[in-house]
Amino acid sequence: MIGVLLFAALIVLRGLVLARTRGSVPCRLRQGSGSWRSGVARYADGELHWIPLIGVRLRPRHAIARRGLVVSDRRPLDDDLYAIDCGPVSLAMSADALTGFLAWLESAPPSAYLDVA
Known part of the structure; x- marks a missing residue:
């Protein structure tokens, strides 16, 4: 019983650390027509x-x-x-996070091909 509670506490702590890491934004992801999954998006090395x-x-x-x-x-x-x-994926984020995402896309090097609808 104590092991299960400790494992659950570690999972919650992991989620809090991810959500508060600098450069991370809350973001939901969906593949195809599946359900939305909650997570954290982080910008790193052009990805x-x-x-x-x-x-x-x-x-x-x-x-x-x-x-x-x-x-x-x-x-x-x-x-x-x-x-x-x-x-193949859809992302859901707040208006502020979307603005940051689009700015990140537009700040790509001139040699990158981008198409923003």
Whole structure:
């Protein structure tokens, strides 16, 4: 019983550390027509790393490269979130995080191909 509680406490602590890490923003991710999963997005070396909020590993589950990224659709969701479709995945984030994401996309080197709808 104590082991289960300790494991649960470590998972919660991991989520808090991820959410408060500098350069990280809360972000939901959906693959295809699946359900939204909560996590944290972090910008690193020309990629957006998405790490699930609940889990054991600290490594990113998805790495979305900025080079050649196509944002095909933007739409408002409930709960003051905005969804953007980026190829095989969709991301949902707050208006402030979306502004930062689009600025990150636009700040790519001139040789990168970008298409923002």
